[in-house]
Amino acid sequence: MWDFSYNRNYFDGIISTLVVEHGLRKQIVKWCEDMKNILKPGGILAFAVPSIKDPRASSGYEIEKNTRMNTNQIDGDIPHHFFTNQEIESLFRGYKILYKKLQSRPSATADVTAEHWEYLFQKV
Numbered sequence: 001m002w003d004f005s006y007n008r009n010y011f012d013g014i015i016s017t018l019v020v021e022h023g024l025r026k027q028i029v030k031w032c033e034d035m036k037n038i039l040k041p042g043g044i045l046a047f048a049v050p051s052i053k054d055p056r057a058s059s060g061y062e063i064e065k066n067t068r069m070n071t072n073q074i075d076g077d078i079p080h081h082f083f084t085n086q087e088i089e090s091l092f093r094g095y096k097i098l099y100k101k102l103q104s105r106p107s108a109t110a111d112v113t114a115e116h117w118e119y120l121f122q123k124v
Contacts, residue, residue: 006038014039017048021081025064032091039123049083051115057082073110088117095121
């Protein structure tokens with residue numbers, strides 16, 4: 001999906017908004033580890049992913065826990081993983097949480113009110 005061929009502790013900040021959910025759990029864990037590796041100590045990660053409370057989390061069919069295909073949206077033919085806050089925080093264990101909110105907004109890709117988690121993490 002992307003190339004993280006940057007040196008460790010390279011970036012002061014990373015924005016990952018509604019991106020990593022398009023992988024399987026194993027890929028998501030790797031991508032999050034890559035982001036953690038290239039973020040400088042004290043650096044900020046802005047991170048947003050769909051919540052398990054999103055109505056599309058029950059559409060399509062499950063291919064692994066909380067990951068669905070053929071969800072009711074324009075890009076439904078690719079994997080969509082839906083996150084719990086506990087899952088997100090375990091992916092970034094040891095990071096300081098500066099901001100956390102379960103956000104509701106009209107979806108840009110479906111006729112629903114989307115639910116997604118927004119976080120700001122700081123690498124300590």
